[in-house]
Amino acid sequence: MSDLDRALAAADDSLDKSLERLFALLRIPSISTDPAYRNGCREAADWLRRDLATLGFAAELRETPGHPIVLAKQPRPDGPNVLFYGHYDVQPVDPLEKWETPPFEPRIAATKAGRQIIVARGASDDKGQVMTFVEACRAWKAATGSLPCGVTMVIEGEEESGSVNLPGFLEEAREELSADVALVCDTTMWAEGAPAITSSLRGLLYEEVTVRAADRDLHSGMYGGAARNPLHVLARIVADLHDEQGRVTLPGFYEGVPNIPEEVREQWRGLGLDAETFLGPIGLSVPAGETDRMVIEQIQSRPTCDVNGLWGGYTGAGAKTVIPSEAQAKISFRLVGDQDPAAIRQAFRAFVRERTPADCKVEFTGHKGSRAIQLPFDSPALAKARTALEAEWGVAPVTIGSGGSIPVVGDFKRTLGLDALLVGFALDDDRIHSPNEKYDLESFRKGTRSWIRILAALAG
Amino acid sequence: MSDLDRALAAADDSLDKSLERLFALLRIPSISTDPAYRNGCREAADWLRRDLATLGFAAELRETPGHPIVLAKQPRPDGPNVLFYGHYDVQPVDPLEKWETPPFEPRIAATKAGRQIIVARGASDDKGQVMTFVEACRAWKAATGSLPCGVTMVIEGEEESGSVNLPGFLEEAREELSADVALVCDTTMWAEGAPAITSSLRGLLYEEVTVRAADRDLHSGMYGGAARNPLHVLARIVADLHDEQGRVTLPGFYEGVPNIPEEVREQWRGLGLDAETFLGPIGLSVPAGETDRMVIEQIQSRPTCDVNGLWGGYTGAGAKTVIPSEAQAKISFRLVGDQDPAAIRQAFRAFVRERTPADCKVEFTGHKGSRAIQLPFDSPALAKARTALEAEWGVAPVTIGSGGSIPVVGDFKRTLGLDALLVGFALDDDRIHSPNEKYDLESFRKGTRSWIRILAALAG
Numbered sequence: 063m064s065d066l067d068r069a070l071a072a073a074d075d076s077l078d079k080s081l082e083r084l085f086a087l088l089r090i091p092s093i094s095t096d097p098a099y100r101n102g103c104r105e106a107a108d109w110l111r112r113d114l115a116t117l118g119f120a121a122e123l124r125e126t127p128g129h130p131i132v133l134a135k136q137p138r139p140d141g142p143n144v145l146f147y148g149h150y151d152v153q154p155v156d157p158l159e160k161w162e163t164p165p166f167e168p169r170i171a172a173t174k175a176g177r178q179i180i181v182a183r184g185a186s187d188d189k190g191q192v193m194t195f196v197e198a199c200r201a202w203k204a205a206t207g208s209l210p211c212g213v214t215m216v217i218e219g220e221e222e223s224g225s226v227n228l229p230g231f232l233e234e235a236r237e238e239l240s241a242d243v244a245l246v247c248d249t250t251m252w253a254e255g256a257p258a259i260t261s262s263l264r265g266l267l268y269e270e271v272t273v274r275a276a277d278r279d280l281h282s283g284m285y286g287g288a289a290r291n292p293l294h295v296l297a298r299i300v301a302d303l304h305d306e307q308g309r310v311t312l313p314g315f316y317e318g319v320p321n322i323p324e325e326v327r328e329q330w331r332g333l334g335l336d337a338e339t340f341l342g343p344i345g346l347s348v349p350a351g352e353t354d355r356m357v358i359e360q361i362q363s364r365p366t367c368d369v370n371g372l373w374g375g376y377t378g379a380g381a382k383t384v385i386p387s388e389a390q391a392k393i394s395f396r397l398v399g400d401q402d403p404a405a406i407r408q409a410f411r412a413f414v415r416e417r418t419p420a421d422c423k424v425e426f427t428g429h430k431g432s433r434a435i436q437l438p439f440d441s442p443a444l445a446k447a448r449t450a451l452e453a454e455w456g457v458a459p460v461t462i463g464s465g466g467s468i469p470v471v472g473d474f475k476r477t478l479g480l481d482a483l484l485v486g487f488a489l490d491d492d493r494i495h496s497p498n499e500k501y502d503l504e505s506f507r508k509g510t511r512s513w514i515r516i517l518a519a520l521a522g
Numbered sequence: 523m524s525d526l527d528r529a530l531a532a533a534d535d536s537l538d539k540s541l542e543r544l545f546a547l548l549r550i551p552s553i554s555t556d557p558a559y560r561n562g563c564r565e566a567a568d569w570l571r572r573d574l575a576t577l578g579f580a581a582e583l584r585e586t587p588g589h590p591i592v593l594a595k596q597p598r599p600d601g602p603n604v605l606f607y608g609h610y611d612v613q614p615v616d617p618l619e620k621w622e623t624p625p626f627e628p629r630i631a632a633t634k635a636g637r638q639i640i641v642a643r644g645a646s647d648d649k650g651q652v653m654t655f656v657e658a659c660r661a662w663k664a665a666t667g668s669l670p671c672g673v674t675m676v677i678e679g680e681e682e683s684g685s686v687n688l689p690g691f692l693e694e695a696r697e698e699l700s701a702d703v704a705l706v707c708d709t710t711m712w713a714e715g716a717p718a719i720t721s722s723l724r725g726l727l728y729e730e731v732t733v734r735a736a737d738r739d740l741h742s743g744m745y746g747g748a749a750r751n752p753l754h755v756l757a758r759i760v761a762d763l764h765d766e767q768g769r770v771t772l773p774g775f776y777e778g779v780p781n782i783p784e785e786v787r788e789q790w791r792g793l794g795l796d797a798e799t800f801l802g803p804i805g806l807s808v809p810a811g812e813t814d815r816m817v818i819e820q821i822q823s824r825p826t827c828d829v830n831g832l833w834g835g836y837t838g839a840g841a842k843t844v845i846p847s848e849a850q851a852k853i854s855f856r857l858v859g860d861q862d863p864a865a866i867r868q869a870f871r872a873f874v875r876e877r878t879p880a881d882c883k884v885e886f887t888g889h890k891g892s893r894a895i896q897l898p899f900d901s902p903a904l905a906k907a908r909t910a911l912e913a914e915w916g917v918a919p920v921t922i923g924s925g926g927s928i929p930v931v932g933d934f935k936r937t938l939g940l941d942a943l944l945v946g947f948a949l950d951d952d953r954i955h956s957p958n959e960k961y962d963l964e965s966f967r968k969g970t971r972s973w974i975r976i977l978a979a980l981a982g
């Protein structure tokens with residue numbers, strides 16, 4: 063029996079214990095964007111530090127102005143060495159009333175189709191995915207007493223709130239983080255049973271806007287018709303952001319957006335990801351994006367603009383005839399190719415100011431922006447991972463672009479000169495960032511086995 | 523010394539006790555639109571019942587499916603008899619953080635200009651105004667042992683939530699409510715020191731809209747570009763409701779809107795209510811309404827549309843990249859002339875449906891609508907009130923139109939065949955429906971004296 067087979071067997075034998083450990087981590091409410099959960103974030107970080115120490119890692123918490131970063135080192139002088147990245151923080155849980163069970167009380171459930179799933183906030187994004195790699199290392203240790211290659215882990219606690227302190231940390235810890243390749247486990251599979259390696263990521267720009275009109279809330283009977291309503295102003299701005307064809311109207315927005323070669327579009331057409339297939343499962347059928355693009359283009363290769371939140375005035379029960387003094391919105395842009403977040407932020411703010419009446423005030427809060435990323439299709443690491451994934455799943459992995467954004471991949475390249483290998487086992491129906499988030503038990507089990515194989519392949 | 527002078531003196535002598543009584547009523551949180559304050563509403567109603575009983579009124583609570591109505595009777599067979607209307611319920615207090623002191627802890631403060639004011643939710647709308655009439659009755663009782671004319675009071679607890687149960691009550695209590703004229707104290711003065719009689723009121727139509735897209739909140743990276751964002755849909759609808767000239771775009775909206783005769787506009791021009799005078803005090807300067815209308819027209823004689831509340835998606839601290847599954851808005855219309863609330867409700871819902879994508883759902887919650895009201899300029903009661911107000915304030919009252927809506931005035935006419943006399947002592951800067959609502963101490967004091975005189979005038 064080979065070391066690899068022993069490691070795979072060790073993982074299978076300890077599945078129940080692996081789940082107990084994942085559940086323990088899922089019970090910790092580590093919502094990074096909400097200051098109320100500061101302690102929960104530290105608790106999750108410390109839980110990981112302690113667990114990794116038991117696997118022989120030199121594990122510690124590196125403090126930041128925000129939440130601590132878990133740094134765990136078990137390098138091999140003779141190499142090869144990998145740098146694994148994940149995050150222990152999770153998204154807020156609202157709307158809480160839409161959860162079938164409390165978000166931080168993990169449970170095993172079954173889908174209508176009979177698939178076993180792990181339900182909890184963070185089950186998929188990203189605690190479940192992080193633990194597939196941790197359990198892979200544990201299995202190697204149990205089976206052979208060592209890891210097939212050197213491993214350093216960076217598990218941050220601010221991914222869901224913009225990773226503001228990560229670049230600074232990477233800069234400082236540069237020497238300690240040297241490796242041959244970065245492994246990132248925060249992406250999806252192509253479909254159930256069909257593994258994927260992600261080769262491109264959309265960038266992100268996130269802006270918060272506040273429009274202020276009168277210096278107090280007004281009675282709409284007394285002032286209606288004469289006094290400016292900031293909700294009207296903000297609604298007009300949001301409506302103006304897209305044209306009839308679903309294109310974003312910001313001047314210069316499409317500068318740097320690459321044209322997809324016709325042969326690639328042909329391949330994509332072949333994947334058969336039509337509106338029905340993609341939108342049907344979430345109760346929709348009419349693609350909302352650019353009318354001249356396929357759904358797969360809209361979500362992978364085209365930039366977007368979405369209002370993630372908007373509010374103002376009376377939102378309680380019943381009727382209140384008020385003209386609010388202010389209205390607010392959270393608006394984000396997904397970026398592709400060479401789109402420049404800084405330039406688009408400028409264009410956006412100018413666009414908003416142009417549409418703000420002379421006697422209204424507008425305020426912006428900008429979050430960290432990230433450019434889109436394209437990874438090389440031909441790295442040796444990618445070839446090895448492809449072989450390993452095919453061995454585990456019985457089908458060759460699809461190389462896909464992701465609509466999501468993982469800024470750290472760009473930071474790894476810029477700061478550490480490292481290319482990243484993006485392999486994840488989440489599924490499109492995992493409801494990440496939504497109520498009743500889940501992770502397939504099979505994603506957790508075969509994900510762990512996949513990493514066991516990938517580590518072996520990279521070592522060989 | 524005449525009875526009138528004795529009554530006026532009695533009011534002046536007991537001002538402090540009058541304020542104590544008003545404060546006691548203001549301390550009761552009677553927010554009718556919020557079920558959490560059900561008990562507060564009943565408590566306010568019962569407080570009034572008990573106080574009116576001490577003035578010799580046959581006072582009782584009439585139950586409704588909602589909040590009880592205070593009915594207090596002290597008629598005179600020999601007449602004349604007046605029917606007084608007011609309401610004991612108040613608006614919600616949000617945003618609470620903008621109150622300088624707790625909304626239900628009334629206090630005397632001073633404006634920058636040195637005017638003494640009563641600060642509390644309901645100080646002006648409508649508890650303070652109601653008590654000017656109650657204290658006027660008390661002064662007559664103290665001075666002469668009786669009221670100069672028969673008085674019946676109807677003080678409801680659902681004015682701020684649409685007066686849904688009042689019409690039914692008026693229908694049932696028809697016989698008990700017979701009178702010569704109705705008195706309504708829920709309106710404003712023309713300006714500080716300048717009394718007014720309101721001769722017209724705008725109608726009101728209030729609609730709640732919910733737009734639903736996907737069956738769950740979505741991750742904007744995974745679905746952005748393809749999945750419909752209900753906030754975009756709702757923003758487009760709101761933006762489409764007005765054109766570049768500030769006109770409401772609903773088909774047929776302006777049917778029944780009267781043209782104001784040029785001589786009347788000329789008079790209005792003479793009042794010098796320009797944008798600066800009207801908008802300056804609330805921190806604005808650019809009129810938002812129809813560009814071809816004077817501010818005074820925009821708020822008195824023209825219909826309007828305002829979004830009173832709009833919300834959807836993530837509204838907490840920090841960034842969340844979500845595409846919400848639904849977005850909601852509360853939208854109201856102020857109506858004038860013969861505009862038909864039912865027809866406009868229909869036009870509005872059709873307008874919204876036309877702009878809702880095929881795979882989205884839209885739901886409406888309609889509140890009771892009311893037509894605009896025009897009162898006769900030439901009733902004897904109005905002439906008497908004018909004389910009484912001039913005697914108290916030293917200037918003749920202005921006859922004005924109000925931008926607000928008091929549906930009960932129409933119900934009085936329809937159900938009881940009564941014309942109403944609308945006299946109130948609120949000021950435009952009272953911040954009704956807003957944080958730090960206030961009522962000028964002078965409005966309370968001279969308002970009480972004004973009612974003492976009006977009762978005498980109507981008796982004569």
